[in-house]
Amino acid sequence: MSTNFAGLRLANPIFLASGTCGYADELADFFDLKSLGGLVTKSITLHPRPGNPTPRIVETDSGMLNAIGLANIGLEAFIREKIPLLASLPTAVFVNVAGRTVEEYLAVIERLAPLEAVDGFELNISCPNVKQGGITFGTDPKLIEEITRQAKKAAGVKPLMVKLTPTVTDISAAARAAIQGGADALSLVNTFTAMVIDIETRKPVLANRTGGLSGPAVKPIAVYLVHKVYTEAARPAGIPLLGMGGIRTASDAVEFLLAGASAVAVGTATFIQPDAAVRIRQGLETYCRAHRISHIADLTGALR
Numbered sequence: 001m002s003t004n005f006a007g008l009r010l011a012n013p014i015f016l017a018s019g020t021c022g023y024a025d026e027l028a029d030f031f032d033l034k035s036l037g038g039l040v041t042k043s044i045t046l047h048p049r050p051g052n053p054t055p056r057i058v059e060t061d062s063g064m065l066n067a068i069g070l071a072n073i074g075l076e077a078f079i080r081e082k083i084p085l086l087a088s089l090p091t092a093v094f095v096n097v098a099g100r101t102v103e104e105y106l107a108v109i110e111r112l113a114p115l116e117a118v119d120g121f122e123l124n125i126s127c128p129n130v131k132q133g134g135i136t137f138g139t140d141p142k143l144i145e146e147i148t149r150q151a152k153k154a155a156g157v158k159p160l161m162v163k164l165t166p167t168v169t170d171i172s173a174a175a176r177a178a179i180q181g182g183a184d185a186l187s188l189v190n191t192f193t194a195m196v197i198d199i200e201t202r203k204p205v206l207a208n209r210t211g212g213l214s215g216p217a218v219k220p221i222a223v224y225l226v227h228k229v230y231t232e233a234a235r236p237a238g239i240p241l242l243g244m245g246g247i248r249t250a251s252d253a254v255e256f257l258l259a260g261a262s263a264v265a266v267g268t269a270t271f272i273q274p275d276a277a278v279r280i281r282q283g284l285e286t287y288c289r290a291h292r293i294s295h296i297a298d299l300t301g302a303l304r
């Protein structure tokens, strides 16, 4: 089950997705974190953030909406309180980085890059605005390329993964921009902007009015987007993809691999079953044995 991802050797291709495993300590009591290939921390910002007002989570028939608003303990508390556990894991640790300005992103990456516990970075570019002009920069290829270039410089030898938002007209344009800027890997997808309305109050359920949809509802769209980015941008450039969006079972994970992902991340499923990722890993092993697949990489993009 071991595989290479963006220059890192992983024990297996299963990650935990950002924001759904906290800083890993929250899940340490439920299963052995060592049994995963990698994990991506909650988004870390330069300063602590309380996040959005509540309610900020609502369930739907086949998924959930969240509008957490990047609540996190901030860079320095993360280093002090969370890095020791992360440092003890053989699992690849990617720190998800967010900020209000490019400078904030760079400050976080520069401070964390020398730490041994940090194996790589995931750039969350689907959040607020850059200083320059109030354009959401996850949707603007020019801004994606620029922030990726600067972040890569700050990350040095450590791999930089850029997380793409699905709420764009052409996700491949965003992917090409990140690759042009020097991304070592791409992760997709982030959540889909959505709304749930309370018909009695006639108000949106979330205090933020809208939130990001994740879970089984988004899976077929996410599989399609992974395949699109793989064929149109990542395969030609030789850049690996971390695929996610509604993965609940081993067969879901296989779909993402066949679509073009080199590794997959489990998000919302962890809220329903804390050890979902471990069960998915075990199921993937069974699938590989049954189909005589000796290298996970042989599944990547093997769609007929």
Ligand SMILES: Cc1cc2nc3c(=O)[nH]c(=O)nc-3n(C[C@H](O)[C@H](O)[C@H](O)COP(=O)(O)O)c2cc1C
Binding pocket: 017, 018, 019, 020, 042, 043, 064, 066, 068, 070, 096, 124, 163, 189, 190, 191, 214, 215, 216, 218, 244, 245, 246, 247, 265, 266, 267, 268, 269
């Ligand atoms: C409660 C919650 C919090 C999340 N927080 C973050 C975050 O801080 N940064 C980020 O890049 N993605 C965040 N995500 C998005 C997930 O990492 C993932 O991209 C998305 O949920 C799709 O995968 P899933 O359907 O398996 O959950 C969050 C998702 C959920 C459900």
